[in-house]
Amino acid sequence: MRFSLKWKLTGFLAVLLVFAIGLLSFLVLQGISNNQRREMEHAMEQQAAVAEDRILQMYVTGTQVDKEAFMRLQGPALARELGNVSGMRVILYDAKGKATGDSLIMAEKPDVRRTLPFALQNKIAYEIQGDVLDYLAPVVSDQQQLGVVHFQTSVGSQHLFYRSMLRLFLFAGAAVLIVSFMFGWIYMNRQANAIHALKNATERIRRGDYLAEPTLKRKDELGDLSGGIFEMNRAIQANVQSLQAEQEKLMETLETLRQLEKRQKDFIHNISHEFKTPLTSIRAYADLLHLYPDDPALIQDAYASITKETGRLYDLVERVLHLAAAEKYAFDHHPEEVDLKELLTDVCARMKGKAEQFGITIRQRLEPAVIVGDRNNLTHIFVNLLDNAIKYNVAQGEVTVSNAAGEEDAVVRIRDTGVGIPEEQRELVFEPFYTVNHDRARKSGGSGLGLALVKQLTLQNDGRIGIETPADGPGTAFIVTFPLARRH
Structure with missing residues (x-):
C-alpha cells in the first residue's frame, strides 16, 4: 500500500x-x-x-x-x-x-x-x-x-x-494534542502541496516542456529546490543546444582511438618479432636433431639451447600478460599501508640467490617508512628493478638499495655499478620491448617489458619513477617515489 x-x-x-x-x-x-x-x-x-x-x-x-x-x-x-x-x-x-x-x-x-x-x-x-x-x-x-x-x-x-494533577494533565494534554495536530496537519498539507507542484514541474521538464520561471517563489528550502529545478531546466536547454560542440570532442576521441590502434599494431609487431627469435632457434635445433639424432654433443647443445629459449619465451609471455593486465585491469587495485623497510628487506632476500649467481653483492641502507600502495604491485616493481640491476651489472659489481622519508613522500633508490643508460634513452626504456643493448639483453634473457610494467604499476600506485646517473661513480640509479601514509 x-x-x-x-x-x-x-x-x-x-x-x-x-x-x-x-x-x-x-x-x-x-x-x-x-x-x-x-x-x-x-x-x-x-x-x-x-x-x-x-x-x-x-x-x-x-x-x-x-x-x-x-x-x-x-x-x-x-x-x-x-x-x-x-x-x-x-x-x-x-x-x-x-x-x-x-x-x-x-x-x-x-x-x-x-x-x-x-x-x-x-x-x-x-x-x-x-x-x-x-x-x-x-x-x-x-x-x-x-x-x-x-x-x-x-x-x-x-x-x-496526585490524582487531580493526573486528570489535569490528561485533559490538558488531550486538548494540546488536538489543537497542535490540527495546526500541524494544515501546515503539512501546505508543504505536501508545494512538493506536488515541484513534482509536476519535473514531469514537464521530462516531456520537454521547459519552464519559463520558477514554480515556487519562497524563502525556504523548498524555494531553493524550486530555484534549483529551474536552473536545471535552463541547463538542459543549454545542453541540447550545445550538442553540436560535442562533435569536435568526438573527432578528438576518434583520433585518440586511431593512435591506440597504431600502438596496438606496433605492439603486435614487436611481440611477434620477439617471439620469432626463440622459436626460430628452437626449430633450428629440432631440425638438426632430426638430421643427426645420434650426435651426443648436438643433443647436449640442443637441450641447453632449447631450455634457455623456452625459458626466455615463458618469461616473455609472462611479462606480456602482466603488462596487459596492468593496463586493462587498473581498477583491480587494493591500496593499504605497507612497511617499506620490511618490503624492501624481503625483496632483497628473494633476489639474493640470483645476485650470487651473477657474482653481484646487494647492499641495503634502509630506514623505517610506511607508504600507501598495493602490496603485490609494490613487490613486483622492486623485484623487476632489482632484477634489472643484477642482470645489467658488471662482474663482481654491487647493487645498493636505500630509502629515505620526506614530509609527504618516501624515496627508494636502487643503484647498480653497470655501464649506465645514456640520457637520451632514459625515457625510451619505459616503452614496451625497448632495450638499450640488444645483444646483452638477449644474453641475459631481457625482453624490454620489465620497465614498461614497472612504470605502469608505479603510476597506478600514485608514484613517480626516474633515472639518474650517480655523481660518485659509474652505473644507473632508479628513483621511485610513493606517498607516505598519513598518521593521525
Missing part, C-alpha cells in the same frame, strides 16, 4: 506530539510524586526525632529500671502522649518487637510483619497500604535500642492531589 507524503508527515507529527506530551506529563507527575515522598519522609523524621527525645528523657530521668521494664511500664502513657502531640496514632514496641503502648488501643492492630524487623535492626522502615502510612523508627539510648516508635497516619490528601 502506497501512502502519500502528506499522510506520512501527518502521522509522524501525531506520533511526535503524543510522545512529547506523554513524556512531559510523566516527568512532571514523577516530580510531584518524588516531592510528596520527600516531604512526607522529612515530616516523619521530625516526628520520630521528637518522640525519641521524649522517650529518652523519661528513661533517663525516671526510676532506673531495665529497658524492657521501662517500655512495659511507660509505654501506654508515652503512646497516648505522643499521639496527642503528633495528631497521629502512635504504637510503641520494646526491643523484642512486643507492643507496649497504643494511643488508639481499640483500633485494629496494623500488620507490621514486613517493616518491624527492619526497625528492630536500628533502621527506619515505612509502608503505604492504600491511603494509610505506617512509619517505624528505632529508639536508641547509649548505642542500645530501647524499642521502636510506630506512627500511623493518612496520606489520602496527597493521593487525592
